[in-house]
Amino acid sequence: MFVRIVKMSFHEENIPAFLENFELMKQKIxxxxxxxxxxxxxxxxxPGIFFTYSYWETEQDLENYRQSELFYDVWQFTKKLFNDKPEAWSVDKLVSLK
Structure with a gap:
């Protein structure tokens, strides 16, 4: 399993639109x-900086999502709201304590 971390920065006036869209799409993602x-x-x-953490079974699962119509729709909407270039990291989870 690995984790995809994405940092996104929004104009403050765009935060409500981002959150509303995230609410609509989160279960699909x-x-x-x-x-x-x-x-x-x-x-x-x-407040304009957000991070998503998504856990994936394989890198191919993430790649399949990134090539999907769902990702295209989410990203086309979201990228219009940015005030800076997003950053992303794919990392292996080594330890998790609960």
Missing amino acids: RNSPGNRLLELYQDKSI
């Missing part, structure tokens, strides 16, 4: 084949 977890975080001191 979470139900994509191979997705095991989807989380959204907001920076405590800079």
Whole structure:
């Protein structure tokens, strides 16, 4: 399993539109084949910065999602709201304590 972390920065006036769209799409993203977890975080001191963490069974599962119509629809809407280039990392989860 690995984790995809995406950092996104929005104009403050676009935050409500982003959150509304995320609310509409989150279950569809979470139900994509191979997705095991989807989380959204907001920076405590800079409200326009958000992070998504998504857990995937395989890199191919993420790639399949990234090639899907769902991803295209989500990304076409979201990228119009950015005020900076998004950043993304794919990382292997090594330890998790509960």
